[in-house]
Amino acid sequence: MSFRPSDILKKNLSSSSRSWLVRQSRDPYVKQRLASATSYRSRSAFKLLEIDKNWGRFLSRDEICAVVDLGAAPGGWSQVVAEKLGWINPALSDEDMDIAPNFGLNERARIDKFGSWSSTAGRGVVVAVDLLPIAPIPGVHTLQMDFLSPQAAGAVKTALSTPENPSGMADIILSDMAANFSGNRVRDVESSLDICHSVFQFAKDNLHVAAANHRTDKRRGGTLLLKHFEHPLSKGFREEYLDPNFNSVNYIKPSASRAGSAEGYWLCRGWKGLRSH
Numbered sequence: 560m561s562f563r564p565s566d567i568l569k570k571n572l573s574s575s576s577r578s579w580l581v582r583q584s585r586d587p588y589v590k591q592r593l594a595s596a597t598s599y600r601s602r603s604a605f606k607l608l609e610i611d612k613n614w615g616r617f618l619s620r621d622e623i624c625a626v627v628d629l630g631a632a633p634g635g636w637s638q639v640v641a642e643k644l645g646w647i648n649p650a651l652s653d654e655d656m657d658i659a660p661n662f663g664l665n666e667r668a669r670i671d672k673f674g675s676w677s678s679t680a681g682r683g684v685v686v687a688v689d690l691l692p693i694a695p696i697p698g699v700h701t702l703q704m705d706f707l708s709p710q711a712a713g714a715v716k717t718a719l720s721t722p723e724n725p726s727g728m729a730d731i732i733l734s735d736m737a738a739n740f741s742g743n744r745v746r747d748v749e750s751s752l753d754i755c756h757s758v759f760q761f762a763k764d765n766l767h768v769a770a771a772n773h774r775t776d777k778r779r780g781g782t783l784l785l786k787h788f789e790h791p792l793s794k795g796f797r798e799e800y801l802d803p804n805f806n807s808v809n810y811i812k813p814s815a816s817r818a819g820s821a822e823g824y825w826l827c828r829g830w831k832g833l834r835s836h
């Protein structure tokens with residue numbers, strides 16, 4: 560499938576729509592995603608693949624068995640996680656995948672070789688939440704709801720509680736949630752911070768704490784990957800809530816994230832289990 564706006568189409572569009580179309584048509588990640596109907600559903604998937612690859616492949620560790628994906632629609636991140644947990648057949652091994660700098664190009668090779676994604680028996684549970692519907696993904700339990708609603712935490716907890724994960728605790732919480740842009744910078748940052756606070760509250764009650772005895776149980780403190788928008792208020796949030804409660808917090812701007820966007824991610828590793836907020 561190609562994505563090149565025709566001259567007639569370009570002539571009839573507003574200048575902002577025209578530049579959007581041109582930008583899309585030149586974007587290597589958009590091209591890659593459109594190359595196959597069975598490939599990742601979102602351009603965002605390449606951000607998660609890049610972060611995982613550059614930060615210790617935290618999605619693939621053996622002990623990972625419960626992952627929450629917040630703001631998951633259309634499902635690109637959930638596809639990546641389902642693949643890492645073995646729910647989607649990774650026809651090529653991780654070693655074969657040379658994600659950077661041409662993120663996902665081996666995905667094309669994988670699809671060419673095997674025809675389409677195929678599902679297998681994986682491990683663990685993935686819970687994906689969004690206001691919008693998410694088409695089924697093997698191994699992923701989807702919840703269509705507002706994560707900021709009072710019912711959300713309980714619903715996610717129930718979905719996480721499986722015979723394999725009786726505590727209902729999460730090993731990894733991912734949040735790519737973003738409210739629709741209003742165009743008002745202050746309001747947009749405030750909505751992003753509301754989301755960050757709500758995700759932190761959920762993490763506080765539901766992220767695995769490191770196992771007390773590392774010799775018998777290798778489980779580390781849980782991981783939180785949290786999208787936010789750069790702003791002094793966001794920096795304050797990080798200093799007050801994230802830095803004291805995780806062993807490490809890193810700011811990441813993946814190359815698949817558009818340079819002009821203020822979005823960034825905090826990768827917070829080693830939840831300490833403090834309950835001070």
Ligand SMILES: C[S@@+](CC[C@H](N)C(=O)[O-])C[C@H]1O[C@@H](n2cnc3c(N)ncnc32)[C@H](O)[C@@H]1O
Nearest residue numbers: 601603630632633634635636689690706735737
């Ligand atoms: C950038 S998209 C996520 C893309 C996704 N990571 C992927 O790879 O397909 C952000 C999502 O956040 C969702 N969202 C925003 N506010 C939300 C809320 N309060 N509750 C649940 N989802 C929300 C939006 O509906 C949108 O689908």
